[in-house]
Amino acid sequence: MANKIKVATTSLAGCFGCHMSFLDIDERLVALAEVAEFDRSPITDIEHCGPCDIGLIEGGVCNSENVHVLREFRKNCKILVAVGACAINGGLPAMRNPIALEDCLLEAYRDGIGVENAQIPSDPELPLLLNKVHPIHEVVKVDYFLPGCPPSADVFWTFLTALLEGREPTLPYELVHYD
Amino acid sequence: MTGTINIDGQNIPFEEGQTIIEAATAAGIYIPHLCHKPGYTPHGSCKLCTVKVNGRNCSACTFPAADGQTVINNSDELQQDRRRITQMLFVEGNHMCPSCEKSGNCQLQGVAYHLNMLDNHFPHFFAHREVDASHPDILIDHNRCIFCNLCVRASKEKDGKNVFAIAGRGINKRLIVNSPSGQLKDSDIAPGDCAAHVCPTGAILIKRTGYQVPIGQRIYDHHQISEVALAEETGHGE
Numbered sequence: 391m392a393n394k395i396k397v398a399t400t401s402l403a404g405c406f407g408c409h410m411s412f413l414d415i416d417e418r419l420v421a422l423a424e425v426a427e428f429d430r431s432p433i434t435d436i437e438h439c440g441p442c443d444i445g446l447i448e449g450g451v452c453n454s455e456n457v458h459v460l461r462e463f464r465k466n467c468k469i470l471v472a473v474g475a476c477a478i479n480g481g482l483p484a485m486r487n488p489i490a491l492e493d494c495l496l497e498a499y500r501d502g503i504g505v506e507n508a509q510i511p512s513d514p515e516l517p518l519l520l521n522k523v524h525p526i527h528e529v530v531k532v533d534y535f536l537p538g539c540p541p542s543a544d545v546f547w548t549f550l551t552a553l554l555e556g557r558e559p560t561l562p563y564e565l566v567h568y569d
Numbered sequence: 570m571t572g573t574i575n576i577d578g579q580n581i582p583f584e585e586g587q588t589i590i591e592a593a594t595a596a597g598i599y600i601p602h603l604c605h606k607p608g609y610t611p612h613g614s615c616k617l618c619t620v621k622v623n624g625r626n627c628s629a630c631t632f633p634a635a636d637g638q639t640v641i642n643n644s645d646e647l648q649q650d651r652r653r654i655t656q657m658l659f660v661e662g663n664h665m666c667p668s669c670e671k672s673g674n675c676q677l678q679g680v681a682y683h684l685n686m687l688d689n690h691f692p693h694f695f696a697h698r699e700v701d702a703s704h705p706d707i708l709i710d711h712n713r714c715i716f717c718n719l720c721v722r723a724s725k726e727k728d729g730k731n732v733f734a735i736a737g738r739g740i741n742k743r744l745i746v747n748s749p750s751g752q753l754k755d756s757d758i759a760p761g762d763c764a765a766h767v768c769p770t771g772a773i774l775i776k777r778t779g780y781q782v783p784i785g786q787r788i789y790d791h792h793q794i795s796e797v798a799l800a801e802e803t804g805h806g807e
Binding site: 472475478479480481482484485487488522524525527528532534535536537539560561563564566567568569 | 690
């Protein structure tokens with residue numbers, strides 16, 4: 391079918407829990423697939439985002455690659471959506487923020503209990519960590535926010551169906567939660 | 570003096586000495602608040618209860634009701650102000666709801682839900698704040714403190730003690746404990762004290778009671794703080 395709505399999704403510093411919750415719309419995926427198709431997403435394995443209508447971002451920004459991916463999405467997506475607690479406020483990964491990055495690395499890879507062959511990962515393939523984990527709205531403009539850890543399947547469905555039908559998305563009280 | 574004030578077009582009576590929020594609550598009108606609690610000396614610090622009284626912004630929890638006042642409580646402008654204030658509270662502390670024992674029963678969260686706050690808008694401070702787990706039964710997580718002063722007032726006014734105070738000003742403001750070491754274990758707080766239970770967020774918690782109520786049955790899972798607060802506070806005997 392021509393002129394399907396294009397949706398891209400990614401997980402930055404997230405756990406893919408939001409993606410799992412998205413898939414929890416279950417058989418409604420079939421209805422969604424009739425009007426939308428996925429561009430870059432863990433579901434398609436497409437590596438780079440082309441021009442899209444909707445970009446769903448899970449996770450905060452914790453390393454240099456996250457910044458590049460987030461900017462690619464912002465450049466290509468007409469509507470960019472922060473999905474879940476980590477994208478909105480940094481979430482669990484941001485709990486390292488009050489601790490110096492060096493101390494985090496030393497604790498995890500050198501001084502922590504049970505560490506063997508202690509060494510801080512330095513493979514040039516690995517993206518460099520940022521000093522702090524940032525919510526995505528601190529890096530790019532964000533059009534909509536879907537809170538929750540994760541947002542429930544009904545949040546995704548309510549939001550996407552409103553957008554697809556050309557209505558302004560709103561979340562009723564029962565669908566707004568931060569945990 | 571008694572008389573009538575008008576809130577959002579509705580005439581409501583008040584009694585001598587009542588503040589606007591007290592008159593509103595008695596009439597079944599919810600004005601969002603965090604630092605206000607019936608029976609406690611008004612503090613007027615959180616500013617969530619800001620209403621327009623005869624065209625001027627006032628804190629409803631400290632402003633006395635007076636005959637003929639025209640009060641605007643529920644306008645888009647005030648709700649937006651309240652949302653921004655709540656967002657500032659969220660970014661100033663470290664409010665990580667998914668890992669907080671108070672989640673679902675937290676008034677800060679309840680107010681944010683009520684205001685349909687979907688994001689935090691401002692850059693986060695990610696301030697470094699300590700946890701005081703020294704006491705065997707009571708935990709202080711300073712990450713979640715919003716400086717509402719309720720524990721300070723509870724300890725002084727209800728418990729007849731003087732366990733808490735707010736020290737410093739502005740960004741250096743912090744909750745301190747009145748004990749030789751500064752730790753809660755060396756203070757004279759007891760688990761039954763009002764000060765140990767009054768916290769509207771998860772900053773002061775009774776240990777080993779977290780997560781006892783399943784998701785779906787917590788206070789604000791299905792009921793807005795507007796109805797919960799009115800049910801608790803209406804007819805509160807002063």
